[in-house]
Amino acid sequence: MTDTTLSAPARTERVTNFRFSATETLKHVCLILGAVIVLLPFYVMLSYSFKSPSEIMTNTGGFFGAQELFRDDYCIKLGNEVADCMVKPWIYNYTTAFSKAPLLRYLMNGVIVTASIFFIQVLVALPCAYALAKLRWRGRETVFSLVLFCLLIPVHAIALPLYIMLAKLGLTNTYAALIVPWTISVFGIFLMRQFFMTVPDDLIDAARMDGMSEFGIIWQVMLPTAIPALLAFAIFSVVAHWNDYFWPRIVITGTRELFTPPLGLREFKGDADGDNFGPMMATATVIVTPLIVAFMLAQRRFIEGITLTGMK
Amino acid sequence: MAGRSVHIWFVAPAITLMCLILLLPILVAAVLSFTDYSLGNTSAEWVGFENYEKVFTRTTYEKMFTATFTYVFVVVPASVGLGLAAALAINSLTRFGDIYKTIYFLPVMAALLAMAIVWEFALHPTVGIVNKTLVKGCGSWLEVWGWYAYQCANGFPLWLTDKNYAIWVVAFIGIWQGFGFNMVLYLAGLTGVPRELYQAAEMDGARSAWERFRLVTWPMLGPTTVFVVTISCIRSFQVFDTVEAFYPQGGGPGKSVFVMMFAIYEKAIQQNLMGIGAAITVIFMSFVMGLTMLQRWLVERRVHYS
Numbered sequence: 299m300t301d302t303t304l305s306a307p308a309r310t311e312r313v314t315n316f317r318f319s320a321t322e323t324l325k326h327v328c329l330i331l332g333a334v335i336v337l338l339p340f341y342v343m344l345s346y347s348f349k350s351p352s353e354i355m356t357n358t359g360g361f362f363g364a365q366e367l368f369r370d371d372y373c374i375k376l377g378n379e380v381a382d383c384m385v386k387p388w389i390y391n392y393t394t395a396f397s398k399a400p401l402l403r404y405l406m407n408g409v410i411v412t413a414s415i416f417f418i419q420v421l422v423a424l425p426c427a428y429a430l431a432k433l434r435w436r437g438r439e440t441v442f443s444l445v446l447f448c449l450l451i452p453v454h455a456i457a458l459p460l461y462i463m464l465a466k467l468g469l470t471n472t473y474a475a476l477i478v479p480w481t482i483s484v485f486g487i488f489l490m491r492q493f494f495m496t497v498p499d500d501l502i503d504a505a506r507m508d509g510m511s512e513f514g515i516i517w518q519v520m521l522p523t524a525i526p527a528l529l530a531f532a533i534f535s536v537v538a539h540w541n542d543y544f545w546p547r548i549v550i551t552g553t554r555e556l557f558t559p560p561l562g563l564r565e566f567k568g569d570a571d572g573d574n575f576g577p578m579m580a581t582a583t584v585i586v587t588p589l590i591v592a593f594m595l596a597q598r599r600f601i602e603g604i605t606l607t608g609m610k
Numbered sequence: 611m612a613g614r615s616v617h618i619w620f621v622a623p624a625i626t627l628m629c630l631i632l633l634l635p636i637l638v639a640a641v642l643s644f645t646d647y648s649l650g651n652t653s654a655e656w657v658g659f660e661n662y663e664k665v666f667t668r669t670t671y672e673k674m675f676t677a678t679f680t681y682v683f684v685v686v687p688a689s690v691g692l693g694l695a696a697a698l699a700i701n702s703l704t705r706f707g708d709i710y711k712t713i714y715f716l717p718v719m720a721a722l723l724a725m726a727i728v729w730e731f732a733l734h735p736t737v738g739i740v741n742k743t744l745v746k747g748c749g750s751w752l753e754v755w756g757w758y759a760y761q762c763a764n765g766f767p768l769w770l771t772d773k774n775y776a777i778w779v780v781a782f783i784g785i786w787q788g789f790g791f792n793m794v795l796y797l798a799g800l801t802g803v804p805r806e807l808y809q810a811a812e813m814d815g816a817r818s819a820w821e822r823f824r825l826v827t828w829p830m831l832g833p834t835t836v837f838v839v840t841i842s843c844i845r846s847f848q849v850f851d852t853v854e855a856f857y858p859q860g861g862g863p864g865k866s867v868f869v870m871m872f873a874i875y876e877k878a879i880q881q882n883l884m885g886i887g888a889a890i891t892v893i894f895m896s897f898v899m900g901l902t903m904l905q906r907w908l909v910e911r912r913v914h915y916s
Contacts, residue, residue, distance in 0.1 A: 322703065322704065325699045325702070325703060326703075326706070328699065329696070329699055329700070329703075329710045332692075332696065332710075332714065333710060333713045333714070335786070336713055336714055336716065336717060336786065336790070337713060337716070338732065338739075339725050339728040339729050339732055340716065340720075340728075342728055342731065342732045342739055343724075343725075343728045346731070354737070355737050357737065357739060357742050422623050422624050422627060423624065425619070425620035425621070425623075425624075426620055426621045426623070426624035426625075428620060429617040429620035429621050430621070433616075433617045433620070435617045441621055441625065444625070444628065445628075448628050448632045448633070449902075450898075450899045450902045450903065451632050451636065451895070451899070452844060452848065452898055453631075453632070454848050454850075454871065455848070455891065455894055455895045455898055456632070456635040456636060456639060456891065456895070457874070457891075458639060458874055458878050458879075458884070458887050458888060458891045459634075459635035459636070459638035459639040459642070459888070459891070460631070460635050461878075461879065462638065462642070462649065462884065463634070463635065463638065465649055478631070479631055481627055481631070482624065482627035482628055482631050482632065484628065484632070487624060512616045512620075516620075537719060540721070541720075541721040541722060541723075543721070543722070543723040543850070543851045543854070544848075544850045544851065544854075544871065544875075547854065547875075548875065548879055559721070560721050560723040560724065560851075563721075563723060563724055563727065564723060564727075564855070567727050567855070568858075575731065578727070579728070579731075582724040582725075582727060582728060585721055585724050586720045586721055586724050586725070589719045589720070589721075590716065590719055590720060593715070593716075593719045594712070597712060600715075600719070601711075601715065601794050604718070604791065604794065605794055605795055605798045
């Protein structure tokens, strides 16, 4: 099972050995089988976003579909000539995704919300982490144990009281409702504090000698040194909030202008009939793609980010 | 040190937000769980333990606990086990390991709600790709398997709308989504196992790969396992997206997928029964916080060298 365990010479020796390649092949077979299952929904999503309704229903046409022109009934209903209403399935699916619902608006909301959350989180967490790591003051240990305690609380678990509080303040159905509960990231404070502990005091002392204020030190000295940790935290935060469905579902009701991408897709599904599966899959593809592409481009960083933030 | 009290400006915003957003809601939930509050009412009656009594005696909530614990007890061992198996296999490959790592991590990155909708479509009883593929296998050697032969003769399951399959299918999607995350954590844990230990074990007579795993890898992965199990538990307790996507009303066939997060959503947000919702919230929170505390305690006791 753990052939990694072999030292280098032992490994080269084993490569020529038939038994070794047999186990290696077996592992590949299992892993490929797993990969097929893991990729299945991605395949379905992408493939159906290209296909025409009839191809989806009959499950024909391979991955891309035949891309034969088909009649867009909605277009005919609008009083256009049949000849003008013949469309290629994939173009139909993607244009419908963007035109039937304000998908661009949803995507923009997603960007606004995730970006604001991340910036406010950093704005709040960084000074606090600095004070906890590098300044000496009475009550520091108490505040740090408060941070450790708050790490126990998953925000989704307290969604209901938060919702009630926001409703009392009249803040449901606003951007604030989407952003405010996430502005405090105890985890961010903890992560940054651990990181700042490793920054040498000399660096800070030198900055103080130069007459820099404590505020200046945070943003001009500590922030640049914390970029790797900050990047990891950014990935963690953005992935969590771009994909979040539970919280937006609770605080946003009805107002389409405030829908985040998952909410938009959910609404699409709500009124999907046979003809709309293609566009629905196109919407899903559009929503899932940004993070997947970013992940493919910076795989190592993403995995590091997610594991770093995992390993408390 | 410039300005003795400058730290106040640094920690005050964080402390204020922590109290308002994290601590106050716990208090609010705890208080409301003893009332019959609903949004829009000016006042609420104090009902004592009535809400908790309902949660612990009514069959609806019995189903809720059954669904939640079934889900957790299926998803956690399976996703941790698969994550570990995948990590060990990938780690031991001479090549192509990274490709698998990338593929297995994809579901972690993808919005679960979007993928739930795709799964629902793939599992559609008549036009879904899963049943269409299964039907193709009928009449072949696969019919040796009793279940398969039976389904070929009687039609393949409805999956999500079948009471006997629903919770298992939802759990399967949970595993599908989560095991890549555990794999990555285990891969990180494996890099921390010193090579010399394996050589030492081999010299001491640990000949088989299984022996080396049992004597070296597994104990050394102890801290990783504690963490992976805890985080998997917390994540699976919080399952919501898939359930809401599949069953916007009622929690599945016969309430078999009525998990806690969905129960809170349905009772409190949809039906405006805040008291019950708050009581479930409090119970839910004590599970999750208890788990995390258990994890911390285990880490402090250094289970990994036991």
